Amino acid sequence: MDDNKQEATPDISAFLASAIHDMKNSISILIKFLNSSITELEPEAQRRAAPMLYEAQRVNDNLIQMLAIYKVGNQFYPFDLTENSIDDFVHGIVEQNESLLSYLGIELNLDFDDELTWYFDRELVTGVISHALGNASRYNKGKLKLSVKEEEGELVIRVEDNGGGFPASVIEAGDAVRKGVNFSSGGTGLGLYFSSMVAKLHKNRDKTGSMSLENGGEYGGGCFILRLP
Amino acid sequence: MFVSDDINAAFIGKYFLIVDDFQGMRTLMREMLKTFGVKNIDTVTNGLEAIASLEKNKYDVVLCDFNLGTGKNGQQILEEAKHRDLVGLSTAWVIITAEKTADMVFGAAEYMPDDYILKPVNEATMRSRLEKVIARKAVLANIEKAMRAKNHARVVALCDELMVSSKTSATELLRIKTGTLLAMGQYDQAKQVFEQILAKRDIPWAKTGLGKVAYYKNDMDRSRQLFREVINQNPAYLEAHDWLAKCHEAAGELEEAQRVLVRSTELSPHSVLRQKNLGELAHKRGDMETAEKAFRRTIKLGEFSVHKSPGAYLGLAKVCSSKNNPAEALQILKNVTKEFESSETAMHAKVVEGLVYREAGDHINAGKISKEVAELVRADDNKGNPGMMLEAAQLFLATGNKEAAENLAKSVVRNNHENTELLAQVSELYNQAGFQDIGQALVNKSKQEVIELNNRGVVMAKEGKLDEAIKLLSDARTMLPNNKRIMINLVNMAILSMRQSGRNDYLMQLSRECVEQVAKLDRQEEWCAQVRAALDAIPATE
Numbered sequence: 058m059d060d061n062k063q064e065a066t067p068d069i070s071a072f073l074a075s076a077i078h079d080m081k082n083s084i085s086i087l088i089k090f091l092n093s094s095i096t097e098l099e100p101e102a103q104r105r106a107a108p109m110l111y112e113a114q115r116v117n118d119n120l121i122q123m124l125a126i127y128k129v130g131n132q133f134y135p136f137d138l139t140e141n142s143i144d145d146f147v148h149g150i151v152e153q154n155e156s157l158l159s160y161l162g163i164e165l166n167l168d169f170d171d172e173l174t175w176y177f178d179r180e181l182v183t184g185v186i187s188h189a190l191g192n193a194s195r196y197n198k199g200k201l202k203l204s205v206k207e208e209e210g211e212l213v214i215r216v217e218d219n220g221g222g223f224p225a226s227v228i229e230a231g232d233a234v235r236k237g238v239n240f241s242s243g244g245t246g247l248g249l250y251f252s253s254m255v256a257k258l259h260k261n262r263d264k265t266g267s268m269s270l271e272n273g274g275e276y277g278g279g280c281f282i283l284r285l286p
Numbered sequence: 287m288f289v290s291d292d293i294n295a296a297f298i299g300k301y302f303l304i305v306d307d308f309q310g311m312r313t314l315m316r317e318m319l320k321t322f323g324v325k326n327i328d329t330v331t332n333g334l335e336a337i338a339s340l341e342k343n344k345y346d347v348v349l350c351d352f353n354l355g356t357g358k359n360g361q362q363i364l365e366e367a368k369h370r371d372l373v374g375l376s377t378a379w380v381i382i383t384a385e386k387t388a389d390m391v392f393g394a395a396e397y398m399p400d401d402y403i404l405k406p407v408n409e410a411t412m413r414s415r416l417e418k419v420i421a422r423k424a425v426l427a428n429i430e431k432a433m434r435a436k437n438h439a440r441v442v443a444l445c446d447e448l449m450v451s452s453k454t455s456a457t458e459l460l461r462i463k464t465g466t467l468l469a470m471g472q473y474d475q476a477k478q479v480f481e482q483i484l485a486k487r488d489i490p491w492a493k494t495g496l497g498k499v500a501y502y503k504n505d506m507d508r509s510r511q512l513f514r515e516v517i518n519q520n521p522a523y524l525e526a527h528d529w530l531a532k533c534h535e536a537a538g539e540l541e542e543a544q545r546v547l548v549r550s551t552e553l554s555p556h557s558v559l560r561q562k563n564l565g566e567l568a569h570k571r572g573d574m575e576t577a578e579k580a581f582r583r584t585i586k587l588g589e590f591s592v593h594k595s596p597g598a599y600l601g602l603a604k605v606c607s608s609k610n611n612p613a614e615a616l617q618i619l620k621n622v623t624k625e626f627e628s629s630e631t632a633m634h635a636k637v638v639e640g641l642v643y644r645e646a647g648d649h650i651n652a653g654k655i656s657k658e659v660a661e662l663v664r665a666d667d668n669k670g671n672p673g674m675m676l677e678a679a680q681l682f683l684a685t686g687n688k689e690a691a692e693n694l695a696k697s698v699v700r701n702n703h704e705n706t707e708l709l710a711q712v713s714e715l716y717n718q719a720g721f722q723d724i725g726q727a728l729v730n731k732s733k734q735e736v737i738e739l740n741n742r743g744v745v746m747a748k749e750g751k752l753d754e755a756i757k758l759l760s761d762a763r764t765m766l767p768n769n770k771r772i773m774i775n776l777v778n779m780a781i782l783s784m785r786q787s788g789r790n791d792y793l794m795q796l797s798r799e800c801v802e803q804v805a806k807l808d809r810q811e812e813w814c815a816q817v818r819a820a821l822d823a824i825p826a827t828e
Contacts, residue, residue: 078384078385082384085406089406132521132522133388133521133522133552133553134522135386135387135388135390135391135392135522136520136522137386137391137392138489138490138520139457140457145414145418148414149411149414152408152410152411176487176489180386180404260488260519261487261488262487262488
């Protein structure tokens, strides 16, 4: 006989969206506060304080990613495919990330065609690339490169660093996510899943976007690549 | 981006309106705008104040917070401003929001903001987004003028002209151009533009546009397929849902239509119009539970909206009545006459009141109201909307007021003799009251009368007796003020007459009245645009 009186496990997804929103607000206040406090420090103190900003940024990225994944999964995400100027897009990304990079003393080189425009959901792709830059800022030896180019009818966005490259397990996890294989690789899982989801949302006729991780590239370190048709 | 020595060039001389309920945000935005060099800034705290400012002043940019506490939200202010023509194409409307929603991005084109900026706002983003939107909008001032003058052909010409010179506004110009072509009934031209866009890239609005063309050309399978494709690729694309529901409803697939509407109300939980559509459709299907919920929500959401309308109240009253709750139905009807001070609403509420009494078995009150309605209909000269007229006829039949029912039914048929759906409804009304033969005969006879009258006019005109034909049809129009066919023939004759004997104030006036009335009855009438152009082209006589 069924025990009808037993309380059902609460469906946490009902609270998820609003709780994430709330946390996002708190974190963005925290980030603002950290930024204005760190700016006033001496360069060496800035470098030591920068990890606080990095960690807060990471929490913020995770929340944004979870919210987007939740909405896309429930088919609520207003996927907004519009024509964006690459010049604007790159500068937006730089503005979002420049304070952290400068505190860490990292040099960010840009390589893009400023006349180029492309169709994509600006918010999602900005989320993906900012996250990739954040990651790269942790595993490099002082040099990053963001390049945005058209190659064979696709927009190719690369985030490269001069660090030791991705460990084999991360490259494998990247491949698994891209191929849609089930994955459970802890910390890197969410970001990879999000990036791959955003890539796949971008379709043009019979072509679909893709995300991949490589080692090598121009700086010999890790290389995150997003391709949008 | 701007090749200019002054980095604030884009902002010089611009008028801004800031709408935000928080003092802190208003100050922050004002300070930001000042650093961009903006001098003319008004700030208001809520929807009422915003509308009052928009009534008095013309702004280049409105920066409007989405969530404004009680009262209208930012989207509702935008809807009222557009609906009442307080802002035109060249005013940039930017919504500041914590989260972008399907409504803002994919809602009905006529109520979409020009941009949205996500919170928290920072100065650099604000500056670059505003520069962009100002540049985009500056191009559109002349198009706005042509639109206000209802000069569709000029709008299209301006779009073509500007597309050559302005790259920033290309997408917007294409959207305005295709939207105007559709309104003119130039479906093939619109189709051509959509196909050119789609040849390069799959873009949801262009594919939705192609679906609309198929819909207007009565190619229902194709249009349904196109809207479905858009939704498959972009599940939150609201406009395609709206149109897909329309397709299903037109094809009589009401259950499917309801499913699509339910989904679209989930995607845009603040939309008054979609809730109302859902309520009406569910009511038509006899799904009283869904109808009740939707109508209640429509009323609640509509409280501060320009889309607040008596329809949801009347619908809810009917639902309550069929759920054996006449007391609430009557209360709602009392409220609706108070909330909306229009004679048409009062009359419609009275009709529904009679039907509520009738359904509750209160024949005395039903009979009393039936007589009152008969008086109102006579005084109103049969000018009400056909839906209400049919309900009044239903009340008359149910209360044994056969003569009034017959007069009204005749009037509906004569005014709409080519509207097969409506004619079927008239017959059905008589069937349900148990008078099959009478209903069918009435419909056939009244329809035949109008056709003969019309034909007489056309024959006269062909025999060269234009003046007589015009007299005949303009008399007919006085009796049948909503008959499209009569108005169309009348105007065609008037134009012919003026081409032969010169411009004539009386005929000009008569023609313009008819065109506007036809446009009101059927917004998509291709004929209207052509006639407006033909009337404009008739030279003045010395």
